[in-house]
Amino acid sequence: MARGRFVTFEGIDGAGKTTHLAWFRDRLADKLAATGRTVVMTREPGGTALGESLREILLHQPMDLETEALLMFAARREHLAQVIEPALARGDWVLSDRFTDATFAYQGGGRGLPRDKLETLERWVQGGFQPDLTVLFDIAPDTASERRGAAREPDRFESETDAFFTRTRGEYLRRAEEAPYRFTIVDSTQSIEDIRKRLENVIASL
Ligand SMILES: Nc1ncnc2c1ncn2[C@@H]1O[C@H](COP(=O)(O)OP(=O)(O)O)[C@@H](O)[C@H]1O
Ligand SMILES: [Mg+2]
Secondary structure: OOOOOEEEEEEOOOOOHHHHHHHHHHHHHHHHHHHHHOOOEEOOOOHHHHHHHHHHHHHHHOOHHHHHEEEEEEHHHHHHHHHHHHHHHHEEEEEEEHHHHHHHHHHHHHHOOOOOHHHHHHHHHOOOOOOOEEEEHHHHHHHHHHHOOOOOOOOOOOOOOOOHHHHHHHHHHHHHOOOOOEEEEEOOOOOOHHHHHHHHHHOOOO
């Protein structure tokens, strides 16, 4: 069977990624059912036992910015080796809640880590490997912050300022402009229903 495809969801905290992830997985799985392929749904940081342990540390433990970037890529290396690569090799599709664009957006755009350092780690961990499709859920930081609300204790990223998320969003949009063949930008101010209609079209075009 031919290699599967790799789809990622990106966007700042509160943009709506998780809201649509399982639904998108189900729609994609329906479409692929006749081909015998399945869809593996996963997330970053995380996706493996070690990755989920690193996620806990990354989301809650204060650390140096470069340590943060290194741990993100360490979790990613494990994710690629244990989950993403084997799934794609056997012909399945992979749908991930975040991937490397998030590291460029958060650690690069948000926190200001120089891009060339991230590019060095990216080359080390994944060579030239990139998602086949990245859905970028785009929304203004103040709206995203309202949506996140006060339902639970915010993690180290969720508790960042609007200024941080403005830089993060800017870097996401810059990357989308740089690689338009890979990115689809969804206007996340729309209703969930309208976004699903848009995503239906995205799935139909795959
Ligand atoms: N299109 C939308 N309109 C209104 N509220 C939304 C919309 N999409 C998501 N939400 C709500 O916003 C919050 C954040 O969404 P979530 O999917 O968790 O974002 P993310 O995973 O990108 O951080 C959730 O409470 C969710 O129900
Ligand atoms: Mg989420």
